[in-house]
Amino acid sequence: MWSSCWTYSLNLSSVPGDGDSQSRWCLSQVKGAVDDDVAEADIISAVEFNHSGELLATGDRGGRIVIFQQEQESKNLPQCHAEYNVYSTFQSHEPEFDYLKSLEIEEKINKIRWLPQKNAAHFLLSTNDKTIKLWKISERDKRPEGYNLKEEDGRYRHPSSLTTLRVPVFQPMDLMVEASPRRVYANAHTYHINSISVNSDNETYLSADDLRINLWHLDFTDRSFNIVDIKPANMEELTEVITASEFHPLQCNTFVYGSSKGSVRLCDMRASALCDQHSKLFEEPEDPSTRSFFSEIISSISDVKFSHSGRYMMTRDYLTLKIWDLHMESRPVEIYQVHGYLRSKLCSLYENDCIFDKFECCWRGDDSEVMTGSYNNFFRMFDRDAQRDATLEATWENGSPGCPLKTWRVSAGSRRKRNEIGVDCLDFSRKILYTSWHPQDNIVALATVNNLYIFQEKLN
């Protein structure tokens, strides 16, 4: 899909906008084909910046991973900072069939996580439902030349012409980027893997499925340790599944996992080998007045992310984004409504399965802002200090190139002002599930169906 990749790069010049409905964010690039019929395999299923922000990886339902690299020249020019170009493309996972269980295993990439850089090469973990793989992405700019028994073009030289031995010599060549599989961590998950997370000790990582969390050492593929197991003896008593899990960014012993019931458990691996007993439980008491058939579904945690500082933790459920102070379990310190107007539409969202969509969320590099996706290609930005929020649209059609994104308002009534859209007009097939924030700069990447959008904040 990326060979026919259509890139829409813009010159970011300032265009006069209309007052406060303008945001600081500008479209920088769109990647991916723009036709209306989208092949299933091209649908993006994971987006992740690496630790320096220099590389951006996307995974798709076809099991492919595409890595984009920030243009070195563009780095120095502040106004077109965020130019990313294809660096490497490779097939990470193939469709498989589990003959024992008569089960098809999709190749869809569920998660991508970069490892902290250890040498000139880059490493990432990618996972589908069952198998995690460690990939090495490296550059090569030299190749050996000189054979004894044949020419460089492959023609054989007669052995009788051999009068002296020749040792090959490395010569410069065009830069080549290679992706090679380094490890395959298989056969440890009975259920579908929803999360992977690398520990701050840089030698272990966790992988979570619906009922269990396993701990791996990056160097060993033949063993993993089960650290959480919530499978009840009798599967009919199952009431809760694990939906997301992450390691603390600084404390090697701490990880959290969120559940389908809306609670998040924090575990301390120092306390015992098996972390079935959590050390903290973050849970908001349910308000009995708003209780409905959908309460449990919409409270299910779709993503959990620690802040870079390690002090806070953000959880995303269907309608809200919550920020918790790790020192306070009883209630979140901040609650942001992502699309509260959908509360009245839950019935139809249940019927079209949208209510089960799993939205990701991410922190800005300095933790002052958070971002998450919504429907109609909208995404939401929340400024924590200023208590400001914005609804922005990932689009390249409206508005002139490079102009600041306008902010949208969704109204329940029928009368519309400018930049307002009615709840009934929202397109629920266009959703932004996957988002990633550049670790240092104000660049965000998000995936609509098959397009990768890169936005950047305009510098004043």
Next chain:
Amino acid sequence: MAGAEGDDSLYPIAVLIDELRNEDVQLRLNSIKKLSTIALALGVERTRTELLPFLTDTIYDEDEVLLALAEQLGSFTVLVGGPEFVHCLLPPLESLATVEETVVRDKAVESLRKISQEHSPVDLEVHFVPLVKRLASGDWFTSRTSACGLFSVCYPRVSSTVKAEIRQHFRTLCSDDTPMVRRAAASKLGEFAKVLELDYVKSDIIPLFTALASDEQDSVRLLAVEAGVSIATLLPQEDLEALVMPTLRQAAEDKSWRVRYMVADKFSELQKAVGPEITQNDLVPAFQNLLKDCEAEVRAAAANKVKVFCENLPEDSRETIIMTHILPCVKELVSDTNQHVKSALASVIMGLSTILGKDNTVEHLLPLFLAQLKDECPEVRLNIISNLDCVNEVIGIRQLSQSLLPAIVELAEDAKWRVRLAIIEYMPLLAGQLGVEFFDEKLNSLCMAWLIDHVYAIREAATCNLMKLVEKFGAEWAQNTIVPKVLGMANDSNYLHRMTTLFCINALSEACGQEITTKHMLPVVLKMSTDQVANVRFNVAKSLQKIGPVLDSSALQAEVKPVLEKLATDQDMDVKYFAQEALSGTCPLISLTFKHTFS
């Protein structure tokens, strides 16, 4: 060496060199493994100027190729022209020491350590030390981790200024930003301390040790424990208390179970390092705590050390310490909730009887053994049974036999075949300790029952067991107790059991000797050659081949040969095949003995 017109001798080397860059990894690997051949053909000079630069750039290759390369370079000194030129090997090893794959890096470091010894003191300072410094201040942690393993080999052989620099580099790495480097430094701290002057151990190493032992990363702290043990062996007794013990005490009570586990795991080394006095005052309470730890992994690790710890206690107070401090904890572990803990304890607890002597064993340990023999977990019972010899020496096995028997019977009939297999393996040992009388009375029937187990592995082990029993109790015993039963199975309606007869004969013939084999076993085997089942028939052929050497020549000629010849014309292909195999296998024997008798 360069011949005038097409040198034939160059051809194989040329192939090897070309295959260094073949697309097939296996071929590249083969070539790398013959690197010394290539170097020899090129001569020392071209090896230095052409081959090594090429190898330095080869770091893009597969791990297995790089691993082989790193290993080869460790013994390449002669091929580059001897110690004088050994520094030429540094560039390729330096680049190998920075790759991401740990095994390759470790091998490169190992080779570097090896060739460091071949450097002259001058070369060491001119070439080797700068390399170590480059690695230590490299951008990537891979190179810095590799540096950690190289300090200790150059330190003893350099001037005091360079020594100071090396110490400084090591200090820097101990507080590196990345946990990997701190782990590498922590794991080499003990080794580095060993080559340092005692004053520097105290002034440099101790602060580093203290810092690493309170690192925020669990994985660093746990490595510091091992370093602590090594450091403790270096310090004079009077300094231990002030310099090492506070940190070690803290490690034994660390919040992370992995660190406590490490302490438990290294406990005997620690005990030896700190000496009797600190052991008595500090380690005994610490060990008690570890045995009572809330994490089962820690308790299991500590339980594993019970015997060694008790053995190494100072002799004068040993018994008192065990009886008043250790035994109460051990008693609790016998009924631990975790089976790994119980089975770890069961594998060493019998060893206490030799330390405590007869009376204490009978009074205090015996009840524990008996309780463990009744444990619900088969592994615990097995571990007790497998260590019976220790008790046997002290109090004799009779004391136990009443409880032993039900435990053995239960294991012998366990639903898991691996458990049955394990107990079979202890049978010869048990038989030896319990004596033939007890065995005949209680265990013989078990051994025979295994022969008709429904799992092949058990039947196979049971046959092997019979052989060992015969070796122990003698041929006469075999003839009276085992052989009739085994031969009786030849008439069983199940062909698998009939085959077991053959397998037993295979195993027993040698131990039973010629007379029993010829008189009792051979007729049965021969009779089975007309069995309806082809599998039995070809096993007859195999058995005849097997027992051939035990038989005398007349029996071979008169009885075995005709039967094999008949089987060789069998309608079944496999029977034919094995009969012919047996004929060609035994016939030389037959003809040979024939010659002997008639010449």
